[in-house]
Amino acid sequence: MINQERIKNLLLELVQIDSHSRKERDVAEFIKRYCEGMGGQVEIDDAGEKVGGNTGNVIARFPGTIPDAPPIMMSAHMDTVVPGEGVRPIVEGDIIRTDGTTVLGGDDKSGCAVIVEVIKCLQEQNIPHAPIEAIFSICEEVGLLGAKNVDVSKLKSKHGIVFDSDDPGFLFTKGPSSNHMEFRVHGLESHAGVAPEEGISAIKIAGEGLAVMNLGRIDQETTANIGQIEGGMATNIIPNLVVLKGEARSHNEQKLEAQTQHMLKCLQDAARRYQVTANGKTTKATIEANIQRDYSSMDVPDSSYVVQLVLQAAKRMGLDVKTMASGGGCDANVFNRKGIECANLGTGMRAIHTVKEWLDVKDMYASAEMTLEIMKLNGELAVSSR
Numbered sequence: 001m002i003n004q005e006r007i008k009n010l011l012l013e014l015v016q017i018d019s020h021s022r023k024e025r026d027v028a029e030f031i032k033r034y035c036e037g038m039g040g041q042v043e044i045d046d047a048g049e050k051v052g053g054n055t056g057n058v059i060a061r062f063p064g065t066i067p068d069a070p071p072i073m074m075s076a077h078m079d080t081v082v083p084g085e086g087v088r089p090i091v092e093g094d095i096i097r098t099d100g101t102t103v104l105g106g107d108d109k110s111g112c113a114v115i116v117e118v119i120k121c122l123q124e125q126n127i128p129h130a131p132i133e134a135i136f137s138i139c140e141e142v143g144l145l146g147a148k149n150v151d152v153s154k155l156k157s158k159h160g161i162v163f164d165s166d167d168p169g170f171l172f173t174k175g176p177s178s179n180h181m182e183f184r185v186h187g188l189e190s191h192a193g194v195a196p197e198e199g200i201s202a203i204k205i206a207g208e209g210l211a212v213m214n215l216g217r218i219d220q221e222t223t224a225n226i227g228q229i230e231g232g233m234a235t236n237i238i239p240n241l242v243v244l245k246g247e248a249r250s251h252n253e254q255k256l257e258a259q260t261q262h263m264l265k266c267l268q269d270a271a272r273r274y275q276v277t278a279n280g281k282t283t284k285a286t287i288e289a290n291i292q293r294d295y296s297s298m299d300v301p302d303s304s305y306v307v308q309l310v311l312q313a314a315k316r317m318g319l320d321v322k323t324m325a326s327g328g329g330c331d332a333n334v335f336n337r338k339g340i341e342c343a344n345l346g347t348g349m350r351a352i353h354t355v356k357e358w359l360d361v362k363d364m365y366a367s368a369e370m371t372l373e374i375m376k377l378n379g380e381l382a383v384s385s386r
């Protein structure tokens, strides 16, 4: 059994430590001290320097009690989205929410709390277990940057669990690839009243491109969005620049590529219709595109060791956990690509990335109980395979 009071208090303590992305130091130091107090060997890696943050990922290694058992990874991220500073958690029965001015940060401090509590229980209750590599990452919310900068050559785990989703009844095993894009529409500046013939409106081109662009849910596997638009200087100036920022995601690489190219082509087709000649010089509208892979898909089969481990542990507890595809990316996408086969288990966080974020502690307890059972079963399997 896990200690419900202790994990709840740990969560409440964690959410009150500010940790916007790139500013996770206070939480990192807290978790480092906590894990050291539990006998973990803890290091903070150099990911922070690489991404311009004030701390790196916390990597805590706990020895196993089963000789030669292969290590297992558990991971959650320490950073929160904005507005996430000065969180004042409000506890109403089993529900924890905020005062409505900030997010709660249960995403993903509930994951951090689950990991710590489970390791504590394994130790206190002398449950035979494999060595554990716990990774508390930075900058998940700004592009999985902490996970991307984990040096996996220093890790021994070949499989693991990421705790970064809502319902503990689901195990996310599939996630999309995502492209991030920035389009710069270049027009030509001119006085709107005196010489409109000599200008090209970048806003009009952007509008025409967007009007024919397929966005939203494209199909079962694919989504697309233009989320930011910026441009123009004054009502009397024909705007020479509009910057559009967006993304496309798909579980299918070809569909992702097709959608990305479609978005670019809509703007290019609109731009092609505009050119002006003034003072003997011809200017054409142009589109400058910066398209980058944000993260790549994950697809862990149900037959894999880690999925079977979770499903069997749940079954032993009389629980029914289902594998699911996610529309989002998380650190698990990155770890899978780095050779650590892992799935993403829910912790009870809800309405994340909003100031209405809340968490039902019963869900977090269930997640921790299940994880304790997972670690127990993992130990048993290591013994029986010797």
Ligand SMILES: [Zn+2]
Pocket (backbone or CB within 6 Å): 077, 107, 108, 140, 164
């Ligand atoms: Zn998260």
